[in-house]
Amino acid sequence: MLRLFVGIPMPEAVVERLSSLAHGLPGARWVPPENYHLTLRFLGEIDEGTAHDVDEALDLVTGPSFPLTLSGLGSFGSGHKQHALWAGLVDSDPLLHLQAKVESALVRSGQPPEQRKYSPHVTLAYLTDTPPAKLANYMGANGLFQAGPFTVDRYCLYESVLGKSGATYHILQEYPLGGWGV
Numbered sequence: 073m074l075r076l077f078v079g080i081p082m083p084e085a086v087v088e089r090l091s092s093l094a095h096g097l098p099g100a101r102w103v104p105p106e107n108y109h110l111t112l113r114f115l116g117e118i119d120e121g122t123a124h125d126v127d128e129a130l131d132l133v134t135g136p137s138f139p140l141t142l143s144g145l146g147s148f149g150s151g152h153k154q155h156a157l158w159a160g161l162v163d164s165d166p167l168l169h170l171q172a173k174v175e176s177a178l179v180r181s182g183q184p185p186e187q188r189k190y191s192p193h194v195t196l197a198y199l200t201d202t203p204p205a206k207l208a209n210y211m212g213a214n215g216l217f218q219a220g221p222f223t224v225d226r227y228c229l230y231e232s233v234l235g236k237s238g239a240t241y242h243i244l245q246e247y248p249l250g251g252w253g254v
């Protein structure tokens with residue numbers, strides 16, 4: 073079985089900017105810079121035959137390249153239990169368009185439809201028992217973060233290998249954008 077997701081890698085200059093944020097927050101387990109990505113769709117554990125179908129479906133998704141800008145920081149969780157820190161994005165219709173095309177291609181290939189609303193973000197850290205006041209201080213110091221714009225000219229099928237010290241991601245396939253498809 074393969075644990076797969078579809079995502080967009082960050083260019084090196086953006087990786088550098090994001091990694092400059094990775095300090096000064098108690099209870100944060102920082103994502104290794106080589107793992108920064110924007111998830112389009114989490115697939116979960118699938119067998120090799122199904123992975124082949126997924127790859128064939130994604131191969132048919134075409135579209136233009138587009139600019140993307142990271143902007144602001146946020147966290148997932150409720151109240152005192154925030155569990156992830158992330159960088160947000162300037163609203164991007166081309167990104168939502170790509171995500172919708174990926175989603176419908178995956179459903180056509182037999183994947184169950186995604187139930188959760190798409191909430192684009194780049195995860196920076198997983199949080200455990202981070203004191204709310206420390207998170208507020210961190211947001212105060214870093215919340216105006218901006219990076220880009222950069223050009224999204226491909227998206228990727230990733231394998232996530234879970235290990236004792238966190239996940240390692242491997243790009244299995246790249247799907248170029250920027251052709252004539254819309």
Ligand code: 3AM
Binds near residue numbers: 077110114116194232
């Ligand atoms: O984009 P991020 O880093 O937030 O949280 C996981 C990560 O998202 C998410 O898929 C990305 C690559 O692992 N993920 C992990 N398990 C998930 C699940 N069961 C999940 N997303 C949805 N459902």
